[in-house]
Amino acid sequence: MTQGQRLQAPVLGLEASCDETAAAVLAPDGRILAEVVLSQTAEHARFGGVVPEIAARAHLASLPGLARQVLAEAGLRPDQLGGVAATSGPGLIGGLIVAASFGKGLALAHGLPFVAVNHLEGHALTATLPGVVPQPVAFPYLLLLLSGGHCQCVAVEGVGRYRRLGTTLDDAVGEAFDKAAKLLGLPWPGGPALEQLAKAGDPTRFPLPRPLLGRAGCDFSWSGLKTAVAHQLGKLATVTQQDRADLAAGFQAAVAATLANRARHAAAMLPGATALVVAGGVAANQAVRAALAGIPGPGGPGAPALPLVAPPLRLCTDNAVMIAWAGIERLQRGLADPLDHAPRPRWPLDEMSAA
Ligand code: KG4
Numbered sequence: 001m002t003q004g005q006r007l008q009a010p011v012l013g014l015e016a017s018c019d020e021t022a023a024a025v026l027a028p029d030g031r032i033l034a035e036v037v038l039s040q041t042a043e044h045a046r047f048g049g050v051v052p053e054i055a056a057r058a059h060l061a062s063l064p065g066l067a068r069q070v071l072a073e074a075g076l077r078p079d080q081l082g083g084v085a086a087t088s089g090p091g092l093i094g095g096l097i098v099a100a101s102f103g104k105g106l107a108l109a110h111g112l113p114f115v116a117v118n119h120l121e122g123h124a125l126t127a128t129l130p131g132v133v134p135q136p137v138a139f140p141y142l143l144l145l146l147s148g149g150h151c152q153c154v155a156v157e158g159v160g161r162y163r164r165l166g167t168t169l170d171d172a173v174g175e176a177f178d179k180a181a182k183l184l185g186l187p188w189p190g191g192p193a194l195e196q197l198a199k200a201g202d203p204t205r206f207p208l209p210r211p212l213l214g215r216a217g218c219d220f221s222w223s224g225l226k227t228a229v230a231h232q233l234g235k236l237a238t239v240t241q242q243d244r245a246d247l248a249a250g251f252q253a254a255v256a257a258t259l260a261n262r263a264r265h266a267a268a269m270l271p272g273a274t275a276l277v278v279a280g281g282v283a284a285n286q287a288v289r290a291a292l293a294g295i296p297g298p299g300g301p302g303a304p305a306l307p308l309v310a311p312p313l314r315l316c317t318d319n320a321v322m323i324a325w326a327g328i329e330r331l332q333r334g335l336a337d338p339l340d341h342a343p344r345p346r347w348p349l350d351e352m353s354a355a
């Protein structure tokens with residue numbers, strides 16, 4: 001399809017870059033016709049994290065069936081699609097190969113355009129999906145991507161126009177939650193359990209650092225905070241349930257305060273921002289949301305807060321709706337990819353802006 005030609009038919013989205021296998025069919029206007037996400041959490045839990053080889057095999061086993069399922073639910077044959085969009089990076093190479101190869105095979109067999117979608121672009125554009133948030137978000141906006149694999153702050157200036165303002169120097173924030181939770185004896189993935197435990201805790205009892213707080217820019221660093229939790233635990237002769245709850249609350253408060261500080265700096269780096277959009281599993285955390293709700297908007301301190309926009313949780317975490325939507329946005333602009341496009345485990349969003 002070339003620029004100017006309107007996309008007439010629905011698009012199939014495929015996602016398999018980490019530990020969720022997902023497929024979705026969206027109409028060209030963004031209506032969700034069918035969607036399914038299959039989480040592999042149970043398969044990885046006993047190893048305390050995602051095992052790439054297990055993930056790749058599970059994607060291979062599930063993706064074709066999930067694609068068939070969403071097509072059937074949407075009442076479509078593959079040849080009635082307007083295109084196929086598959087996550088082609090960044091992520092674990094095994095899963096990327098599964099999604100991209102399956103997508104290309106379908107595109108080749110039925111003469112459909114193929115779009116190699118950057119997973120981060122999927123997260124970035126979710127807030128523009130009609131009907132997803134009460135008020136559609138206008139460009140430019142700030143995106144805080146807070147997941148188990150990513151921790152970055154991005155200026156989203158338009159489709160294909162992204163500027164990474166800051167990133168983590170070590171762990172992703174979800175990874176930090178998981179590591180702190182593990183120290184506190186909670187099962188993986190530990191973020192939700194840590195939030196639960198923190199409810200009974202005193203966040204002020206243990207002195208914990210706020211990494212990079214006040215430092216220029218909006219980079220992140222979480223490994224020191226996790227080490228500080230380990231250090232405080234090590235100082236206790238015996239660890240009671242109250243100690244664990246206090247440490248969980250202290251850790252969560254430190255993360256929330258640090259994120260708010262980094263978001264303040266990011267807002268100053270994009271003075272025209274219309275909103276602060278959060279995505280990724282950590283966006284489910286209520287303390288994090290509360291801390292991000294009062295970031296000053298254009299005009300600085302005293303100005304009205306930047307609206308905090310959080311897509312529904314199922315669209316904040318990994319899913320194929322966002323991949324189909326990014327595919328639609330690209331196809332509407334004539335941006336299909338050749339079938340020899342190679343999946344990329346590392347694929348920074350700003351490189352797309354350069355292109
Ligand atoms: O976006 P996501 O579902 O996928 C991947 O990154 O794969 O994010 C998962 C991460 C995990 O690290 C999990 O512990 C964290 O998000 N998470 C939370 C909460 N819910 C999920 N962290 C803190 N509080 C939560 N309520």
Ligand code: ZN
Pocket residue numbers: 119123147317318
């Ligand atoms: Zn993701």
